[in-house]
Amino acid sequence: MKQNERIELIQKQLLAWYKKYQRDLPWRRSRDPYAIWISEIMLQQTQVITVKPYYLHFLKTFPTVKKLANAKLDSVLKCWEGLGYYTRAKNLHKAAKTIVSDYQCQLPSSIEDLIKIPGIGPYTAGAIASIAFDLDEPVLDGNVMRVLCRLFTIKTNPKESDTQKKLWTLARKMIPTGQASFFNQALMDLGATICTPSKPSCETCPISDCCKAKKAKLQHELPLKVKKKPVPHYDIGIGVVWKKNKILIDQRKDEGLLGGLWEFPGGKIAKNEKPQACVKREIKEELAVNVKVNNLLIIVKHAYSHFKITLHVYECDYVSGRPKAVECAAWKWVSLDQLDDYTFPAANHKIIAELNKKHQGNQS
Numbered sequence: 001m002k003q004n005e006r007i008e009l010i011q012k013q014l015l016a017w018y019k020k021y022q023r024d025l026p027w028r029r030s031r032d033p034y035a036i037w038i039s040e041i042m043l044q045q046t047q048v049i050t051v052k053p054y055y056l057h058f059l060k061t062f063p064t065v066k067k068l069a070n071a072k073l074d075s076v077l078k079c080w081e082g083l084g085y086y087t088r089a090k091n092l093h094k095a096a097k098t099i100v101s102d103y104q105c106q107l108p109s110s111i112e113d114l115i116k117i118p119g120i121g122p123y124t125a126g127a128i129a130s131i132a133f134d135l136d137e138p139v140l141d142g143n144v145m146r147v148l149c150r151l152f153t154i155k156t157n158p159k160e161s162d163t164q165k166k167l168w169t170l171a172r173k174m175i176p177t178g179q180a181s182f183f184n185q186a187l188m189d190l191g192a193t194i195c196t197p198s199k200p201s202c203e204t205c206p207i208s209d210c211c212k213a214k215k216a217k218l219q220h221e222l223p224l225k226v227k228k229k230p231v232p233h234y235d236i237g238i239g240v241v242w243k244k245n246k247i248l249i250d251q252r253k254d255e256g257l258l259g260g261l262w263e264f265p266g267g268k269i270a271k272n273e274k275p276q277a278c279v280k281r282e283i284k285e286e287l288a289v290n291v292k293v294n295n296l297l298i299i300v301k302h303a304y305s306h307f308k309i310t311l312h313v314y315e316c317d318y319v320s321g322r323p324k325a326v327e328c329a330a331w332k333w334v335s336l337d338q339l340d341d342y343t344f345p346a347a348n349h350k351i352i353a354e355l356n357k358k359h360q361g362n363q364s
Contacts, residue, residue, distance in 0.1 A: 010151070010210050011176040011183065017206035018186035023048075023193070026055055028185070033107040033132035034065050040127045041088050041119060045305070048192070054083050066105055069096035077260060077343040084346065086258060091119030109133040122168075130180035138171035139184045140164075143191025149223035150195060150213035158223045233308045237278030238266035240355065241291050243318035246333040247355075249342065250287060253329045257304065262342040264313070264351060265328070275312040283316070287331055288324040291316040298354045302347035313351050336360065 001009075022028070025048065027039035038058060042051045061079050062068040068076070073093050080089035095118045099107055107128065108114055114125035122140070129137040140148075145158045148170050156163045176183055194201045200219050202208050213219040241248035247264075254260045267282035269275055276293040283291050293314050300311040323331045334342070336359055339352050 006210055007174050010174065010207050011179075013206045013210070014186045014190065015176070015179065015182055018182055018189060021189070021193075022185065023189055026052060031132065033109075033128065035059060036132040037107055037120075037124075037128055038092070040124045040131075041092055042083065044088060044124070045085055046083065050083070054080070064105075065096050065099050065107070068093065069100040073260065074343065078341075081343045082346055082349075086261060088119060090254075090260065094118045095120070107132070109135065111135075111137060127184065130175075130184050134178070134181055136175050136177060136180045138168060138175055138180070139188070140167055140171050141188060141191075143195075144171060144184075144187045146197065146223055147187055147191045147195045150200075150219055151207070151211050153212040153216060153218060153222065155222065155224060157226050159226070231303075231306065231308055233310070235269040235275070236266055236309050236311045237269050237275045237282060238264050238311050238313040238351070239279040239283050239291060239293065239316040240264050240297060240313060240351065241283065241289070241316045241318055243333060245335060247336065247339070248287070248289070248318065248323065249332055249334060249339070250323075250325070250328040251330040258345050260329070260343075261345055263344060263348055266311075269312070276314060279312075279314050279316065284321075286327040287321075288326050289321040290319040292319050297358070298351060300347050300350045309347065311347055311351070313354075 025039075027036060030036065039051070039055055042055055042058070058079055062071060062076070071093070073090065076089050076093045077086060080086060083089075098117055099105060103113070108117075109129060109132075111122075111125045111129055114120050114128055115122065120128070126137040126139040127141075129135040130139065145167055148154065148167050149158055152170060154163065154166065158164070158167065171187075174183070174187075190205070190207075194205050198220075202211070202214050202219060205211070205214075208214050211219070213222050241264075249262050250265050251262050252259055265283045265286045266279055267286070269278040273281075275296075279293050280291060283289055293316050295315060297313045297315050298311075300313065302309050302311070323333075325331055336355060339355075344352065
């Protein structure tokens with residue numbers, strides 16, 4: 001079978017399958033480009049089941065791009081709290097302002113304009129252009145890359161630039177004219193539910209007869225699995241600093257992975273340094289405050305995409321010094337029940353839960 005004939009068969013079979021078996025997702029019930037944009041940003045590196053409640057809550061809180069643009073960044077981050085990759089939320093806020101000021105509150109439809117907007121790369125631009133505006137633009141997320149690598153037995157690293165170019169070309173070639181929206185979503189659904197990373201369900205795949213990997217019995221070997229580098233681990237000393245019934249928290253500088261979020265002060269434990277000594281040193285360096293380090297409150301283990309951390313959390317008493325934002329953006333003394341008003345990284349939520357468990361009844 002010639003490639004063009006094979007692609008036509010894939011288009012026909014996949015669209016028929018999608019019509020019958022497409023996933024019922026809340027963002028598919030809307031053609032509003034704003035709502036589709038929000039969903040695509042949330043779905044970056046995050047599973048559908050996690051995104052669903054956040055998506056609904058976010059749209060309820062910020063129903064229009066103007067509402068989002070006029071909101072305070074702290075409010076946007078609080079609405080995003082727990083979803084991770086907070087740069088996405090900051091880019092959404094920044095992008096909303098751009099859309100309001102430069103595009104009269106309307107998300108642009110062209111790829112050229114979309115990729116000018118903060119947080120929108122080639123994949124997201126293609127998804128918005130095809131799904132929201134019915135343009136014949138391809139998408140290439142992890143699911144689509146996996147499907148294409150198996151369909152066409154691509155044996156090179158899918159993340160290498162040459163392979164990426166090849167995959168984009170294939171993705172574009174496969175789009176049935178005027179049906180990019182359904183076809184792109186069908187490819188994504190197929191990768192998410194049938195052509196999965198491990199144990200693909202080839203027996204239920206609607207296009208298995210067109211799959212070169214299945215024919216060659218390579219479906220379990222493709223895409224090429226690149227050996228991952230060891231994930232670094234860091235031990236962190238954290239202090240919950242009490243002054244009467246108030247707790248000292250600080251805000252991270254607006255940069256890096258968790259920029260702009262609030263946290264309990266602390267930092268990396270140096271080689272041969274005891275956790276308690278680290279807590280005392282870091283709080284002094286971060287906020288110019290002297291503390292007495294008391295008992296261990298909790299040990300929290302948490303994994304990010306590229307590293308892991310273990311938080312050694314100690315309760316501390318304030319001793320002296322007026323807090324200053326030396327190595328942070330801001331600081332505040334807050335009561336235990338006010339902690340919920342601030343956006344904390346996910347690892348800090350276990351600290352807050354432990355504090356509530358231990359001290360809630362003692363607050364006045």
